[in-house]
Amino acid sequence: MLNRRITVAALAAATAIGLALSPAAAQQKPPVKIAAIAPLSGAGAFDGQLAVEGMKAMAEVINQRGGILGGRKIELVTYDDKGTPEEGVSAAKRAMEQDNVDMIVGGWFSAVALAQKEVTRDKIINVMTSSQHPNVTEQGHKYLFRLNATSTMMSDTYSKFICDKMKVKSVAFITINDDYGRLEVENYKKLLASCNIEVKGNEFYNRDDTDFTTALTKLKALNPDAIYVSAINTSQGATIYRQIRQTAFKGTIIASAGNMNPKLIELSGPALEGVYCVSLFAPDSQNSSLKQWMTQYKKDFKNEPSFIGSLGAQAVQVLAEAADKAGSSRDYDKIAQTLKSRKWDTLLGQISFTDKGQAMQNIYLVQVKNKQIVSVASGS
Amino acid sequence: MIKGRLPLVVAVLGILPFVVGNAYLQHMLVLWAIYALLALSLNMIVGYLGELTFGHAAFFGIGAYTSAILSMNYGLPVWLGPFAAAIVAAFFGAVIGYVALRIVGPQFAILTLGFGSILYTITNYWVDLTRGPMGISNIPPFSLPGLDIDFTRADRMYYVALVVLLLVAYGCRALMTSRTGRAFIAVRENAPLAASTGIDVFHTKLLGFTIATALAGVGGALYGHYLRVITPDLMSLQYVAALIIMVIVGGKGTIIGPIIGAGIYVALLEALRVVGSLRLVVFAALLTLCVIFLPGGLVSLWRRYAGRQAAGGAS
Amino acid sequence: MDFIVLGQQIINGLVNGMGYVLIATGLTLVFGVLRIVNFAHGEFYMLGAFLTYYALTLFGVDYVAAALLATIAVAGLGIGANRFFFRPLRKEHEFTILLSSLGLSLLIANGAEELFGADPKYVMSPYADEASEIGPFVVTEQRLIVFAAAAVVMAGVYWFIRYTRMGKMMQATAQNPEGAALTGINTDFVHGYTFALACGLAALAGALVAPTAMLFPTVGSWAVLKGFIVVVMGGLGSVTGALLGGLLLGVVESLGGGYISLGFKDAIGYAIIIAVLLWRPQGLFSVSRSTR
Structure with a gap:
């Protein structure tokens, strides 16, 4: 400072x-x-x-x-x-x-x-x-x-990759309760269903929440292959990624479109290693x-x-x-x-x-x- | 305090928009008038009934949502919105007051916090009705049948808000000089004693609480139709804190105090933009100093001054 | 399977609840002894977490030492807060004192935003990410530490109030300030160390809970709300009430969030409080006021 x-x-x-x-x-x-x-x-x-x-x-x-x-x-x-x-x-x-x-x-x-x-x-x-x-x-x-890009444009691109390359059979969502999060879930429910990936559940969280263990415990119990994290806010995103690891979820993490940044990676620790995301910004361009x-x-x-x-x-x-x-x-x-x-x-x-x-x-x-x-x- | 000078005050308030001249400062004047109205309504509970409430912003929000939803989805004429808002907010106020006013002190404050938070959560999740966290935008502005006046303009809206504020201030004054008003004070000062003189303490409090929530609802309706966008954040504690600051800094239990407090709040936050990112720090520091050195609020300065004058005159 | 999820949610709730307990104990002590509803209490929680972070990154001490340093430093700040923001107002109306604490809270929170910056911080604890699997249940070591440390500290606080001279002076001041002063107790001194103890507990909570989530300067408002709820539910001024109330709130939130709706987690917590207050206005575990 x-x-x-x-x-x-x-x-x-x-x-x-x-x-x-x-x-x-x-x-x-x-x-x-x-x-x-x-x-x-x-x-x-x-x-x-x-x-x-x-x-x-x-x-x-x-x-x-x-x-x-x-x-x-x-x-x-x-x-x-x-x-x-x-x-x-x-x-x-x-x-x-x-x-x-x-x-x-x-x-x-x-x-x-x-x-x-x-x-x-x-x-x-x-x-x-x-x-x-x-x-x-x-x-x-x-x-x-x-x-x-609108979330519809983003999810069109991302869902193709998830369907074709990610080898997951089922996904659970943890989503921010606002228009962005609600629209994302709606889109993916349709898009993923079309390639036979089962959406096992969704939990909405609020903009000021800091503890996600309750939601993650619930999602983990559904036994999905992957958890899709819809978060724009860096601080909440990092907390969710950390807590996914802390609840010992062993499946794939899918990061929501657009919010990947160096600070998020630094804060999230090992939880984000290997995770995919779609973005307009590729720093190595x-x-x-x-x-x-x-x-x-x-x-x-x-x-x-x-x-x-x-x-x-x-x-x-x-x-x-x-x-x-x-x-x-x-x-x-x-x-x-x-x-x-x-x-x-x-x-x-x-x-x-x-x-x-x-x-x-x-x-x-x-x-x-x-x-x-x-x-x-x-x-x- | 301002008895003889009332016409003068009204005249000054009336020409203010022309004095400030600029659309943004006129916007600040509208916010002041609406906040002053809300502060007056909170003052009814904090100043006259002597109870602290953390749920007041919920009624502000209920008013805003009621008027917005009724006018957008059910074709209610916009100028009827504030009345509908008052009725619905008063209904919620009466029900919650009926339950909560059996308890006093910090427990009452937490009870209202709880009810406020539940109303907030419902607003946030009842997406079909309230559009949830996305809020409602494009709310129709005020209009008068047959007249073509653009009430989204601050200099026009200011007069609407000012008229409502003056009516409410006058109403508060009339109420407080009436039997009912004296009953409020009796209940605040000593509830058991008031009960022994035949005052129905519970129903007196319930009346005050319901009136206050109805007024908060009116404030919400004005706010919604002016800014044309509302979100559940209206019900958040941030607004409660702001209103408490206005009432106590201005001087609780008076009519002029909350109105001045609202003015200070709006003006100070705006003026402090010059200190940049330190704005809220300086604001908090000034607030705290004001509380420590002027615990009775700004109106106590006047009393001190008047007291000194009187003492000087006698000697 | 369902039984496992239920057990896991109860564990989650107990750990979160223990954090609430530490926050609420300080609040309830300050209310009991000084009759102050301290809105700034959550900011001391925030300061505890941030000072732990800075002790870790700037001084390079290990996590445990950093947490202790932060707790002691914030306890000292608590004495200062009492001296400058509350003592001058002792004779004023309770709303005035409340506004003073609200002002202090805004001052600390906004000052922290300016001083610490807006970027979220993370308190790196060696125990944070290591999940221990106890049978079918998963708990990180950090969460076990939160629970164990808080349990030990709470036992210590109980012993301190009950059996030490200073603790007895606190009790006397709480029951009858004038009487206590008459018997020669220096109530100013008692108020000072009550504040130090309360703020220290809040800071400890911050230091312990910090490694489970990201840290930002506005977490204090969240902490103070949870604290208030627990204090009122448990009974104003009651340490036992804060303990049981905190654990109860943690479990209720966790089960409500897990089985009803996550978004309504807080609302469910509030609904329970409303029910409790209507049933027992003085709180679940409070001693009757008539003994005062």
Whole structure:
């Protein structure tokens, strides 16, 4: 914590000196303000922190290149949505009405995204990040975009792998009780049934639970070949993986889509070794923009680059390039049209947006090997 | 305290949105008015009946859900929502109060905590009705038949909330000067003595508790139709703690106290954004200092001041 | 087979319950002796767990030493908390004292979030992942330690209150503060070490339970709620009540979660409390108030 402060202070000082020395008056131009609305306190605080760090690192990369729109720098304004829809709505109102930001990045949780999109609807460009609920982009508001694959897209890819390669006959689920978890179970029940894998049971847990032994004892007694863990929150995920091991479950663990990150592996200990997961983020990819971002990230922050951070970075990257190409940070019709009109080379590979603003991304299959996330084979 | 100056106060409150001018600060004003209403309702239990409740947020939530569900699924006109919310919240309040008010002190507080938590869990899991943890979004905003006013705008909604707040504040005042209000105080100060003078202690308390829960329900309805999104988190302890802070920092057992307390709460949290991530730490520190050095709440400052004036005048 | 699951759930419940017992004992002592409902109690649980983590990672001592260091340090903090946040308010209304404890709780929790960072931590205990299979039942060594250590400590606390001079002074102060002061007992001193004992117990609970789950700065609010439930169920001020109430709550939650619905686990716990309170408002195991 302290170290990071010093690093940040040192960086700031270095930048200040650099600016003082540089003769050009590029700084006169106003910055492009992007609101970063993320859970920064409460149960999702760590994941929110990772997200914001990812965004900051990407903004730094772009600013070092000289910014966008002829020398305007990107300035991130962060807001805490506490992981709740009400706070998300308040934060979006504040960003638009008080701080007058140019664009908004938010929606890490589906419930927050669903509420927030009504406030920003048709008023400002709003990129939703990790939320997976299909309804976020279903209605297709004209300024609304979502980066993450929907949970339906994720489970389509993942279930094929589970059916074909994993050699399990039955699965039990431990699922978070929210729209994300409920939808995942529904999807997999259908998808796995189609390849004759029996779903033996499901237990819902709450966002603030810390003890899962009761649920795991119950699931273990059903004797499934595998337990599918649906968890987005790093701290809860790690607790579940640890406790699966502590209840002496000997079968396969299947990790839910998207939440694999270095911290989770570190915290979960041996429980995660060999476990598969699908993700948009494969840290061993050779993408040059990814490498640049990861270098910057490791320089600025003490955490390891994570999926959630890369998604934040992608949001900043796409918005910056789109605004640059559209020639304005405020002409939302033009920016939206630009975003939908072409393919974008991002740190997570090439993506495009549908008419409703849903991103079409590469989905990678990854596995934890020797405490590292390695990609196994590229999916759709 | 503000007897003669009431019209002035109302006038000032009336032009506030124009003074602040900016949509976000107007949004803060709406939140203040709604929180003040909720704080007044909690004050009925904490300040007048002298019992601590941890279940109050549940009634706030019940009000919000009642009004949202009835207006979205059953075609209830939105402006009738707060009335329906009051009735349903009062029903739950009366039933829970009937069971819980037989017990006093910390045990009562835990009983209300228990009922609140059960209501929260049911809301969280009755997905068919409440959409569970996903919450309800796109709740219709207030509208008046025949008039085209956009009540999602804070400067419009503020007047709705303000009118309700003033009505409730006036109602509280009328109640507390009535026989019933004096019975509340008698019960708070000494229940056995009150009983000996012929006051039905249990039913007096039940009446106060039910009124308070009905008001919390109204607050919930206003909140839901304004923010247009509600989740079971409305029923969580975080809101109870916030309301307790407003009531006690402002000054319990008064009408102006909780209203000021709500204002301080909203304004302070907003003002402290300047200290960045230390915001909640500084907030907690100020709160604790305020409690230690001003145990009677902010209204006690006024009493001290007035007391000194009076003493000075006499000498 | 079903019998095995039942037995396993009861074991899970007893272990969790023993954690509740340690938390609740401190709460009930503070209430009994000082008449304070201390909302900040859970934060001392959180501090106990975090200090154990830092002792492990920064000083490199082993888990047992780290747990002891954390317990002692937090006991010291408890004395400070009493001195600065509760003693000045001794004569104030109980709601005012309650708000002071609420403020202290917010202060510690938010301060911890700032100081310790948002990243979840894990207290590495050598006993955490090793599952011992006792017949058909599975328990990790860590969970056995939670249960055994708590049982020993509870016996110690009982002995301390019952048979030592300091313990008897606590009893006297609890029964009649004015009377105790008149007989020459320094009640300020008694209040101080009662707080130290209470906070130390909470910290010990944190240190013991930490290796079974991830650690984050807001766990305190969870701990204090469980503590309150147990204290009220067992009877305010009663140590025996806290012991039996804690174990009962653990088992009830575990069976309710296992056989009815996991999501309703907490609600089932609350339903039991409501039933208990309506049946016996003074708690299951409390001595009648009239003896005061």
